[in-house]
Every structure is written in structure tokens, then in C-alpha cells.
Amino acid sequence: MRILAFETSCDETGVAIVEDGRRIRANAVATQLVHQRTGGIVPEVAAREHLRAIDPLTDQALRHAGARLGDIDAIAATVGPGLIGALLVGANYARGLALAAGLPFIAVNHLEGHVYANWLYETEDVPLEPELPAIVLVVSGAHSDLVLMEAHRRFRLLGRTIDDAAGEAFDKVARLLGLGFPGGPEIERSARAGDPSAYPLPKAWLADRYDFSFSGLKTATLRLVRSLEEKGPVPVADVAASFQRAIVEALAEKTARAAAEHGVRSVMLGGGVAANGRLRSEIERRIGMPLRVPPPHLCTDNGAMVGAAAFFALRHRGAEMPVGVRSNLPLA
């Protein structure tokens, strides 16, 4: 079964063709570079860019797969969570396409997409499917969610950030330190030359629960930088390393604890921050089993992950027509 899938929940326009939920036939992504100028995402600008990109990307995806619409069996799109104006572009384009081509439309939860990115592959050799149950940590500029996947279509959100997303905290601290956007890779690069124990920063820790809070850490880092500035040039690498350690430890410890508590058989990552090497090594050190991480271009938002989630949704529940998009769509 071939699914043509759309992702427009934030600042990436993604159109992909996925076969049987796993094999990527095309995965066209347009990243909106326009937001680099503002150092953050402007929702109205994001929606405008999605509308410009979506049809040309659809054409590109079909051509890359050597497919015509007649070769497609279903259409899928992210309907939430995300920016409403952005979601509306992808969802309405996709529904129009489904209606006119006489194909079923599958509404997809964006978080499930990040989870199912772990099922995707691009080459001839077929990797094993992740074993269930699994813990999945989805960390990006838009989310920091700890998900328990008991079985296909059975998800439980164990914890999430109560304020900033992890990627957002990376962005804000990177800006504070005069590093570029997005902040994750910039901080990681700078931190390599720094001492992670140079400055004690509060862990983004909430005791006895799986939720995260990063605003306290952000404020503490701001205060640290201001006080360092009074003494002379800020040791950027040391601050970056100390900040990264605090954020990574909170994410890694809660992920490992959830994995132990639920006796899972796999631990997986998703989201742009999953590219952080320090995060991966800290989680791996704690869980005593291999950590699954999709390649970087499948960790960030893309259409293929939506196509994968749509396939398993269809196989385990059947297609459904949603009544609309939702910025705060909960997990099934």
C-alpha cells in the first residue's frame, strides 16, 4: 500500500510517499529558512510558506517516486498538534486531493509520526521493526514528550514539558550566548570545547513525575551569563557545556526511569534534538539496551513519518475523517 503523506505542523513542509508504512519512496522536505532572521517561528509566516511549497513539493515527491496519483492508495496529513494556520494548509490540501482522487484520507497525530519514524527505511535491506512495548522520547523546538507505546495504536503520554520545549530552551540559550539558530547543534558544537561541570545549573527536574520544566534552567543560565559578563568575556563553551549537561541529564534520567518502570523492549528517540550526540550517549549509558534513533532527516519533521503512522493507523483501526485540525491534539 502506497500512502502520499503531508506534514505542515510547524516550519517544515513535508510531502512523502511511503510503502507499507516502512519503505520510503519519496520524502520531499522544504525547511523554512525565513525564520532564521527572526530567531523563532512566526506562525503567519510559516503558514504562507507552507501554501507556497505544498503543491510544488507534491509534484516533486510524485516524480521522485516515479508515481502518478493513480498509483497511490491513500492520502494522509498531520492534523495536530501544531500551529493551527500551518496545519490547515496541509490538512485542507490533502483532503482536497483525497476527495478529488477518490482516495481515503487518514488524519495523523504529529507525535505518532515522530514515533513511527523509527519504522522507516530507505535502502534495499529491511531493518527489523522495533519491539514493543517501547518508550519514545520526542524532543524538538516544539515538543518534549515522553511516550509509552504499549502496542500499535496504543500510546500513553507519560510526561511532557510544562513550559518551554527542550529545543526552545536550546534556541534561547544559544541566542543569549551569541550562537546561531537553531540552537541545538550550535550549543552542542560549542560545548565540545567546554567543561560541563564548570557551572552548577539546576537540572530541569520535577521530582516524582515524568514532566519536564526548562524555564528555571533557562532563567538560571541567563542569570549566570549576566553575572559572568560583569567579570569580563563570557566563557561561552563552558556555559554551553554546563547548560547542555543539565538539560540532557533531565531528559536521559526520566527516559531511563520510564523504560525501567514499564519494562520495555525498546527505547527510541524522535524530534530534532535527537540529533544531539550527548543526549544519545547519556540515555544509552543508563538503559542497558541499544537506543534506536532515526537518521537526522527523519528525526526532524517530515512527510514520511506521517505516511508511516498513517499506515499503522489504517491497519490497526481503519481510516477516519477528522472534523478539523487541533493545535493541542492529544495522543490516541
Next chain:
Amino acid sequence: MSALLALDTSTEWASVALFDGKTVLAEETWHAQRRHAEELFPTIERLLGHTRTPLASLDRVAVATGPGSFTGLRVAIAAAEGIARGAGAALVGISTLDVLAYPHASSKLRTCPLLPAGRNEFYAAFYQERNRKWTRRSPFIVGPIVDLCRQIGTHTLFVGEITDDTEANLRDLLGPLALFAAPAARMRRAGYLAELGWNELAEGKPAALGALEPIYVRQASVGATIAQPFTPPPADDQALGLPKRTA
């Protein structure tokens, strides 16, 4: 058989129509508020079903491109692009203000459609017959009523989404120069969008798929721009007749 599907979600009011080049086969106009995304597709499917229009005959799509609510406009434009690609249909974009003014072409009056632009401002343009051709005689304007009225020195028929307050304001500023269309005549109907779209396509002017842009008029501000405020539609007790001068 050929059919054109017309979609308009430019403001709180939405409208969908099916047209075969001669007859408006079906039309639905409703107060969608902010439920465009939920209600657009069920409405399209209902109209296709009522008229027993097979999908295969759908070979033209027309969509209202504004000015209007940015988010609202993108709902219909994205849907129209998807439908056009899925059906292999020709696509055309028509300004929402053009659609509003078009039914009044035969009145020979200078016509000014108004749509809420938020912050007590309005989208507007002026239309008039010239050399026996109905044409838009101004660029698309956005601004407060006072600024708009400074450009008016002759009898002008107002149509579109005009509240009691706005109507009173216009009468204050323009006196007998301000004329108002009756409620049914001032509303925006996709049947007219369909007709304009059909004509445009007949002249061989389809839009390249993916090249349709809403008419934004105003630039995006960095603040809360995701949902522009909407004003309520005209009340039913505002029947004023067309055209009618007020003292």
C-alpha cells in the same frame, strides 16, 4: 459534462457553489465563523451529492483569493489546489471583492464592497462601469472607514459585511451619497465566484498550480496574526432596498 466547483472561505462567511457554465447547479452560503476547516468538505460533498455531479466531470475549480482573513483564505486555496491536482482540473483565483461587486454591475452605480480587516479597518475597492465594461477602478485598499470616505465624492453603493455601526458611520460621513444593498444582495455568494471563474478560464487564464497566493494587502506582523478578528454579519432588520438614497 463539465462542472466548476467554487470555494470561498475569505471571512466568517463561507460559500460553495457548483456551476456548469450556464446554470448554478447548487450553492450554499453560511456563517461558518471559524469552523471553515470542519465544514468545507462536508459541504462540498453534499453539493456534489445533491446535484449528482460525478467527480470525473469536475474539470474547473475557482477560489476566492481575498483580501480577507489570512487563515480563512488559505483554507479554501489549499483545498482548491488539492482538488485541482486530484481531479486534474484547471484552477483560477478571483478576488473576494470582485465577487462581492459583480452582482451589482447592472446597477451602473459606483460600488464599494467592504470586508472586515480587523482593528476597526476594512478591505475595500471601487468598481464602476467604464466603456460598457464593469471594472475595478482602484487598488485593493485597507484602512479605517474615515480614510475610505475621503476618496468618495459621488453616490456609492456599499455591499459586503457591514454592521449597524459601520452603516451609521458611513451615513454620518457621506450623508445621501451612501447607498446600501439589501441583505441578500450585499452578501457574498459563490455562484458569482463560479461565473467569474468560468469566464476567466474561458479567456484562457488558469493559474499555475501552486502559484495561487492570497491577496494579503497588509504585511504579516510578528505578533498575533494567526486569527484575524472577524466582525458580525449584517443583521436581518437592516433591509434597505437597492438602490435607495437616504435623506
